[in-house]
Amino acid sequence: MEKFPEIFIEKKNHRKEPQLLIKFQYNDKLVDVMRKIDGAFWSKNLKSWYISDSKNNLNVILEKFKNLAKINIENKKKLFKRNLTDFQKTFLNNFYLYLKGKRYSKSTIQTYTFFVADFINFHSTKSLDELNNKDVELFIETVFIERNYSISTQRQLISSIKLFILFYPTTKINNLELERPKKSRKLPSVLSQEEILAIISATQNLKHRAIIALIYSCGLRISELINLKLEDFYIERKQLIIKNGKGRKDRYVSLADSFIPLLSNYYYSYKPKTFFVEGQQKGKYSAESVRQFLRKSCKKANIKRVVTPHTLRHSYATHLLENGVDIRYIQSLLGHAKPETTMIYTHVKRKDLMEIQNPLDIALQKIKRTDNNNKKVLLSRRI
Known part of the structure; x- marks a missing residue:
């Protein structure tokens, strides 16, 4: 009888939602079982499968694996079993x-x-x-x-x-x-414009390509994309209205001229009824589905870094800044409440960084100017 690795289940907040994490050493049979469970997804960051935390989902997991492997619902971190009055x-x-x-x-x-x-x-x-x-x-x-x-x-x-x-x-x-710990000030990950085009080019599915192109060209959050309706498009004005975004704010963004033909092709091919992109039974599309096909497209485009839908939004803002768009307009396009939030993109703007001359280069140039015998000074050789 085949022996399967032990399965560990724990509770954790992931993507702002309570989730059940399912962890085990890689095994083809166990992976196949997980793939067949509705609502279960793989997280590269957590290195774990996860599913929405509910009593029903926990029972499904226990039922699916009860005859295959030993299940440990503690894994050194107790799975909270609430005993409320x-x-x-x-x-x-x-x-x-x-x-x-x-x-x-x-x-x-x-x-x-x-x-x-x-x-x-x-x-x-x-x-x-x-x-x-x-x-x-x-x-x-x-x-x-x-x-x-x-x-x-x-x-x-x-x-x-x-x-x-x-x-x-x-x-x-x-x-x-009560004091909140200070925020981590991490710089956003940004793709080059060439990498963005490579991802879109590597995406063969028309719906997926339209999603990626729209997220990047309008700087959308994933929640904004999913809630986007057909009535929010103003094609004649080349505008898109984002309703009830983060902070319950509405905003307008411009549609790229190059996106209009793709939008038309997608619309007449898929014929969505209410939302821009729709899932089964014409309901809202899944955010996790977007993340999954984006990962596949990045792999095809030979991009090794972790790329999420929000990476496309970061790239949109940074490229606008590099093209000379005023930071106040970018704040409005992104729907940021505070200018300080938008200012983070000034730290990753490649154009300005490229114009700053490195002090090591300056030092070597000084040697060239003062010493005629050193016409070609290289670090790889003795200076």
Whole structure:
């Protein structure tokens, strides 16, 4: 009888949603089983399969693998099995409705409710009125550090606790003492214009090609693409309106002249009814599907770096800046609330960087000018 590697299941927040991670040493049979599970995807960054965290999905995983391999649902990081009282469940439901009334986005509401539920569950033996800042610190040290959550995720936790305090002011947690860790200031990954064209050229599927071209040429977020409707296109004005973007803001972006024929070809070939791109039963397209075919196109284009839909947006902004477009216009086109967010692209603008002469080159040029015997000074030889 074939022996399969052990399977580990853990819970983690990924792509702003609670997920179940399924990890195991590579095995063709187990991989085939995972591929057949609806809603399960592979994450290169996590080096794990993942699926939306729900009791039903957990039962599906357990059922699919129960006769194949041993399943470990701890993997050194305990999978939270919440044991909430009826009062706590009612409280969380009301907190969910409170966030909904504040008009937060669906993903933010789910994330904040998830964190507060875990926090309450962790201190299940303590009443909500007795919770204090030490309890928050203990939760972070025991759960967040143990689960290896990112700094941005920890910032989300603090934001959720601050809203929890506003919703339930009788708690002893002091809002002023809660500090969010500083953001990591990572520079965005940017592709060259040649690489962008190589990706589009390597994408043979017409729908996929139209998606990639539109994301790049309009600087769209993946959520904006998925929610984009046919009525949002103003072909005669060569404009596209992005409705209810991040921060509930609308904005206009221009459509590239070169994109119009591709758009027409795609529309008459696929005949979408409501949304620009549609999935099964003419519903919204899947964000993960976009990420998957983009990875395949990058592989065909021989691009080794990790490229996501947001990389195309970063590239759009950087190329606009390199072409001399004012930073204030770029802020408007991207839908940024603060100019500081857009300013990050000034750090990756290749055109300005190329114009700055390196001090090593300057030093070598000085030697050439002062020493006639060194007409050709090279670092590869003795200076």
